Amino acid sequence: MNILSIQSHVVYGHVGNAAAVFPMQRLGVEVWPIHTVQFSNHTGYGSWKGRVFDGQSVDELLEGLEEREVLGRCDGVVSGYMGSPDLGYAILSAVEQVKKANPKALYCCDPVIGDVGRGIFVRPGIPEFMNEHALGVADIITPNHFELEYLSGQDAPTEEAVKSAIQNVQAKGPRIVLVTSVQTKETPSDALDLVASENGQFWRVRTPKLGVTLNGAGDAIAALFFVHYLRSRCVKTALGEAAASVYGLLKKTELAGSREILLVAAQEEIIAPTWRFEVEEL
Numbered sequence: 001m002n003i004l005s006i007q008s009h010v011v012y013g014h015v016g017n018a019a020a021v022f023p024m025q026r027l028g029v030e031v032w033p034i035h036t037v038q039f040s041n042h043t044g045y046g047s048w049k050g051r052v053f054d055g056q057s058v059d060e061l062l063e064g065l066e067e068r069e070v071l072g073r074c075d076g077v078v079s080g081y082m083g084s085p086d087l088g089y090a091i092l093s094a095v096e097q098v099k100k101a102n103p104k105a106l107y108c109c110d111p112v113i114g115d116v117g118r119g120i121f122v123r124p125g126i127p128e129f130m131n132e133h134a135l136g137v138a139d140i141i142t143p144n145h146f147e148l149e150y151l152s153g154q155d156a157p158t159e160e161a162v163k164s165a166i167q168n169v170q171a172k173g174p175r176i177v178l179v180t181s182v183q184t185k186e187t188p189s190d191a192l193d194l195v196a197s198e199n200g201q202f203w204r205v206r207t208p209k210l211g212v213t214l215n216g217a218g219d220a221i222a223a224l225f226f227v228h229y230l231r232s233r234c235v236k237t238a239l240g241e242a243a244a245s246v247y248g249l250l251k252k253t254e255l256a257g258s259r260e261i262l263l264v265a266a267q268e269e270i271i272a273p274t275w276r277f278e279v280e281e282l
Contacts, residue, residue: 001230002030002073004065004098006058006091007080007219009035011050013260015042016080019216020223022263023245026270027227032074034061034094036087042215052083055090062094071101078226080219081112085125092137108226109138109174110218113147116181120150136173140229142222143169144181159186159195159204159282166197175199176235178225178242180218195282196225196239202282203236205243207275212254214261221246224270236279244273251275 003024008016017033024031036058039050065071077095082088095107111130114120120127131151135141141151149156151172152165162184166177175198182193187206194205221242228238248269253262263270 001028001075001227002032002070003227003230004032004034004074004077004094005079005223006034006036006077006094008037008039008083009033010039010042010048012041013216014220014263015216016219019219019261019263020078020080022267023220023270024223024227026267027224029227032065034058036081036091037083044215053087054084055086055088058087058090058094062097066097066101071098074098074102074105076106076108076226076230078108078110078223080110080222081122082126082129084123085129088126088129088134092133095137106139106226106230107137108140108142108222109134110142110222111135111138111147111151112218113143113150115144116146116183119146131172135169138174140176140178140226141169141174142178142180142218142225144218145179145183148177148179156184158184162195163197163202163282166195166202170197176229178222178235178239180221194221194239194243196235198235201235203239204280204282205239205277206280207243207247207277210247210250210254212250214250214253214259216261217246217250220249220261220263240277240279241273243279244276245270247275247277248273 021031037052039048152168156162156165178196225242228241252266
């Protein structure tokens with residue numbers, strides 16, 4: 001399996017491609033990474049060095065791949081944080097080129113917009129781009145609870161409201177939706193839910209809430225869910241596998257007191273998770 005991963009990248013730590021590429025490789029996937037930014041570290045540290053690449057840089061790299069005549073072997077494209085709408089259009093162009101070469105290829109978009117407590121934290125134009133352009137192209141999207149509410153245009157304080165919001169988003173294009181960090185009125189205070197949907201079915205995994213919030217967790221779970229779905233073609237299976245692996249990675253990171261996800265030290269959690277959770281139909 002070959003996956004084109006177009007995301008941000010950091011030298012130190014694990015966010016963007018630095019959080020997504022290794023887990024996919026550990027699952028035996030050949031990953032073709034394209035970096036949209038290259039920073040010394042993630043921006044949560046308050047300061048960093050590096051630069052943001054423009055859409056033309058993505059276009060040039062795709063042109064090189066076309067010249068190698070390899071796009072027909074690409075099984076999917078995954079994207080995450082987009083630094084500008086210009087980059088977003090370049091990513092959608094890349095998806096178009098891949099699907100032209102391989103009509104069976106799928107596109108998984110992590111629509112990074114914001115989060116509960118922080119609100120919208122991306123640059124102006126990105127939320128609108130996601131809503132008006134990316135959703136119409138994506139086969140799979142992986143928003144968090146805040147992003148689901150933004151993209152659907154409705155509040156989702158209950159499980160039924162989450163299901164309704166997912167259906168509203170699916171009506172805009174994506175067949176499959178995975179919602180992370182879900183907290184509804186039905187979610188216990190010491191837990192977090194993940195909800196996934198396809199073809200009118202809804203599945204939930206409930207995991208214990210950890211005492212750590214780590215950058216890059218969303219990038220990792222989107223990548224893992226995408227790989228497991230491509231292999232199984234089953235949302236329930238992909239949800240269960242991705243949830244177990246990410247919980248294991250985060251739990252071991254918490255136990256170690258690390259500020260960065262222990263992708264390498266805890267890599268066995270990617271292929272043989274220590275903790276597993278029931279996948280329930282909603």
